[in-house]
Amino acid sequence: MTDGAPVLRLPLRDEAATHALGRRIAARLRGGDVVALSGGLGMGKTTIARAIIAALGHEGEVPSPSFAIIQTYDPPSVSLPICHADFYRLDDPAEVEELGLDDYRRDAALIAEWPEHAGGFEFDPACLSIRLEPADEGRIAIVKGAKDWQGRMP
Template sequence: MSVDLRLGSLADTTAFGARLAALVEAGDVVTLEGALGAGKTSIARGLLAALGLEGEAPSPTFAIVQPYAPPETRLPVLHVDLYRLDDPAELDELGLNDAGYDSLLIVEWPDRAGDDAWPDALRLTLATEPDGARRLTWIVPAAWERRWPFR
């Protein structure tokens, strides 16, 4: 299923991320796609804040993987930014497959991991509208359909 939603402001984008916090479970993967500045990290920050993270989450662009664990967040989270990966083979070095069993993975720039990465992920794509708003499009896999409230 693929539908879209208009996010008129940064606050709307962050609030959407916060709404995701009520839906995510350990073992889930949420991918965030879109151009630089489209709002990927804003959704991730809203999600992390709603999971209990105090303060603003740093962008994991340079660290590539930013881990969070209880009590900092209500469940283990790996916020991943694959922008700097040059080859999908580099993904193996990050150890995300094993960590994904008991953690929520939030993955920015998932296309850098190759087409077959995370087939059961909730796929969110952001695009900037001419007026500066964001258009959020999602693809909901079967594993998410029972809990996905946006129709």
């Protein structure tokens, strides 16, 4: 994370702070964006994804796509089409092609949990990378915005 892109270190002391981060991301999200969520098990990746989707208007359940791998949300239940993916179960990044991810992503924003299992998205100019790590009180989100996120960081 040293290529000159802005990097924020945001403390997430509790679930309310995690939800607030998700809402801030949703307010800035555009079609074609990627929100890449990484960190260990139980760090809050799905919590942020759920907060983003809820802030975009979805009122129903937001299941973790751990087994389905990809879950989509389309208007009118959300204001922006969303593709929520959990790549944890992929053994090889080449498997992403078999999933047809590009088809799901047309005009949609992608929320990607475990992006490193899919080969990563850090070279996508529309990628907002968020690494969640344990901290003294709760967690810390290390947020890096690629070129398209400059000027609209959460």
